[in-house]
Amino acid sequence: MGLERYRYIVVEGPIGVGKTTLARKLAERLESNLLLEDPDAIPFLPKFYQDMQRYALPTQLSFLFQRVEQVESLTQIDLFGGQTVADFLFDKDPLFAELILSDDEFRLYADIYRHLRVRAATPDLVIYLQADVDTLISRVQSRSRDYEAKIPDGYLRRLTERYSRFFYDYTEAPVLSVNTENLNLAGNSDDFQLLLDRIAGMRSAREYFNKA
Numbered sequence: 001m002g003l004e005r006y007r008y009i010v011v012e013g014p015i016g017v018g019k020t021t022l023a024r025k026l027a028e029r030l031e032s033n034l035l036l037e038d039p040d041a042i043p044f045l046p047k048f049y050q051d052m053q054r055y056a057l058p059t060q061l062s063f064l065f066q067r068v069e070q071v072e073s074l075t076q077i078d079l080f081g082g083q084t085v086a087d088f089l090f091d092k093d094p095l096f097a098e099l100i101l102s103d104d105e106f107r108l109y110a111d112i113y114r115h116l117r118v119r120a121a122t123p124d125l126v127i128y129l130q131a132d133v134d135t136l137i138s139r140v141q142s143r144s145r146d147y148e149a150k151i152p153d154g155y156l157r158r159l160t161e162r163y164s165r166f167f168y169d170y171t172e173a174p175v176l177s178v179n180t181e182n183l184n185l186a187g188n189s190d191d192f193q194l195l196l197d198r199i200a201g202m203r204s205a206r207e208y209f210n211k212a
């Protein structure tokens with residue numbers, strides 16, 4: 001199948017693009033370990049969407065500590081072997097921090113981040129999912145988590161821009177950028193198979209997949 005060579009695959013992209021959906025499907029197909037972000041375990045998140053300025057710091061720190069724990073569990077998984085699929089990249093944590101924190105808060109966050117000295121494993125492949133902001137909005141609405149009704153469109157737009165810049169500069173691991181506008185990974189198994197073939201056929205460190 002050509003997918004065995006990836007021991008650690010990360011699916012990334014802005015809120016609602018479909019990371020969790022794809023990570024679950026990949027893990028099921030590969031019979032691999034699955035590492036998922038758990039937004040329901042962040043008690044500040046609903047409050048954050050109501051008052052971003054006030055709740056940005058506790059929300060950001062809660063996500064950071066959750067990711068640290070998950071990255072540590074990855075080391076455990078590694079001991080037992082097998083493949084792992086995750087729906088987040090540890091290195092993207094500061095991307096959110098820069099977007100939502102004030103300058104002073106960001107300095108404090110950066111100190112904590114540095115002192116944690118996390119050594120996150122480098123993925124063998126990052127699948128970077130992309131979609132228009134309007135598509136993100138409709139996908140977020142389709143999963144109907146009540147508190148997400150308050151996510152401002154401008155926030156999703158700025159986040160999407162930050163993601164583009166982040167991956168423009170990112171060279172740590174091979175990246176497959178996937179335009180998901182016409183690729184229904186939620187329901188269409190043909191589309192999922194197309195993507196699997198594309199992943200298996202990946203030959204260089206940076207490739208693009210755009211279903212015509």
Ligand SMILES: Nc1ncnc2c1ncn2[C@@H]1O[C@H](COP(=O)(O)OP(=O)(O)OP(=O)(O)O)[C@@H](O)[C@H]1O
Nearest residue numbers: 015016017018019020021139143180183184185186
């Ligand atoms: N390629 C796709 N085409 C159409 N709908 C999709 C696609 N991928 C995911 N969806 C749908 O969009 C919604 C959001 O998907 P999902 O929860 O996987 O996003 P996410 O990127 O993991 O979000 P978050 O960043 O909040 O964790 C779900 O309802 C899912 O069924």
